[in-house]
Amino acid sequence: MLRRTFLATAAVVGLATTAFAQDDQTKVGFVYVGPKNDGGWSQHHHEAAMEMAAHFGDRVEVVVQESVPEGADAERVLTQMALSGADLIFTTSFGFMDATVNVAQKFPDVKFEHATGYKTAPNVGVYSARFYEGRAVQGYLAGKMTKTNKIGYIASFPIPEVIRGINSAYIHARKVNPNVEFAVIWAYTWFDPAKESDAAQALIEQGADVILQHTDSTAPQAAAQKAGNVYTFGQAADMAEFAPMPRISSIIDVWAPYYIERVGAVMDGTWESDNTWDGIGAGMVGIGEISSAVPDDIKAEAEALRDSIANGSYHPFTGPLNRQDGSAWLAEGEVADDGTLAGMNFYVEGLTGEIPQ
Template sequence: MTKLTRRSFSALTLAAGAAAAFPARAADPLKVGFIYVGPVGDFGWSYQHDQGRLAIEQELGDRVKTSFVESVPEGADADRVITQLARSGHKLIFTTSFGYMEPTNKVAKNFPDVMFEHATGYMRADNVATYAARFYEGRYVAGILAGRLSKTNKIGYIGSIPIPEVIRGINAFTHSARKINPAIEVTPIWVNEWYNPGKEADAAKALIDQGADIILQHTDSPAPVQTAEERGVLCVGQASNMERFGPTAHMTAIVDHWAPYYVARTKAVLDGTWTSGDVWGGFDSGMVEMSPFNKNLPEAVVAEAKAAQQAIHDGKLHPFSGPIKNQAGEIAIADGATAPDGELLGMNWYVEGVNGKVPG
């Protein structure tokens, strides 16, 4: 494994140019590159993607050589980093944040012999595939815990970037909680970053000061969990099991399990069977999991949450089956209907029970 820094890219690019004059040997390892929006030590989103990278190394050994670049901002900097990975001989590149979508597709046009995989996006090409996880399924399960356990009926939700993925999670959670307790209100605070421990902690404190006794997050650091532990409220972790940061507060976490997908896609490149496509996996595929439920939670509540998880897994329950009302109290998803994937992928409205407006 190679951890690439931005300073190392000029040397890598020169080396790639020199190597281009010589044909690759059959025994040369496949170079697989990753770029992360946060540090691999965020213990959330980027950490969990890096666990998938490590799984590639463990599974495929000397057939592969992996590299990663962490804390790459979305935008022009991503364009440069992706380009330099491609120029330095990486034949499979995973770009793991929504804001990398346009840079990935732009660079892919210039490197048709490189395979690109973009997480959570929707733009594809012959050499660009997309993949994502149905995180909202886990949010629905977490909503059951909140509906049963909140005493103040006020839930705080720390949002990152107001894209459909995040809005969808807020809605799935709120709808689930209010099916149990219609008095529940969910208040989001948007930090407009994926990873900023200071902002995330401040948002958690503000929400708790407003009466929230449960904190949800769609941000990447464990700061909200740590704050919940300090302030004596409950919380749900993001992307990986964050129990270590809040042994009492942490009820569970929605865990992103990327390893099987990463290993399978890398094998496909090695075997010459890789093709572009789109994958959106949930509980049924193993891409989404719930971390162990806190042993201090009431057994009946945990049993109810697990039953819902199993029902979603089996296709017997869909988090966006109607009737579901929007903030104006109007039916947005009719009784007996289920929102199609296209509607979920473009979701830009709040369900009844969410305070505030979707940021423009």
């Protein structure tokens, strides 16, 4: 069910409600695919939105709609938000892309920012993080920590962002453990605790003792903790509080600096449509604390990999690499270009199974 919850900044960060009457106040909307307290993706966007609101104080009003399904519902929500007087609207899920572009055409004076998409317009910018950089570190740790040599991966939708992550994790797990096998389950959801729990349990029953996820709930952590001797990683947030024992580390999305920058650009009249894709080095992707479950030498190696990605001395997609069918992709030392990565629709050599169409 679509839940429509408008949250005034005053109620969330303790600002005076009389400030909302100011003529120069900028109204900023956020649309989430999941609940704002999902423990992962949507919650991290929401916390960043509140950090932005606290930064600007009574110069900004924030409105939020959570648990918005991708598709026609999103277009109705965006239209309503634009009609309510929003100056800038952030749409924070890939499936909001077409709805964002369609509504933006109807409201040329409203600025839109779409997370993880690729369609732009004069009043639509896009932003994403190079999550595959974090997946490289996760894959390295997974390859080192597995005892069964079987790693499970709960995937959301077969889009380039998710496929990049699977490939990156597999490449780096295989580098440190040539015997490792990946099993991928496509959940076809970003947030559905029941489906995610079922996927985790299925992977555990297949022998996986490390599980990665590109879905947003903490259900896989709970399933791993119940099973025992199964490691997980936090997705988009640390998630340590949900399963401190089996958790190895996490990918943490860091959105607040970007939100502050873009809202500030609207305020001072310098906002322009842009395409931002930053990673560990720029601070948009964080690697959560590597837990005590990981031996010190492996932790140090993983941190060295993280640092080499951050300083640009290493790229996670560096050849030699072949496609799944064995055909050549990257030669020795060759680095994948952003165009190929942005549209990635193939597995690398060694991964089994097919990517759903």
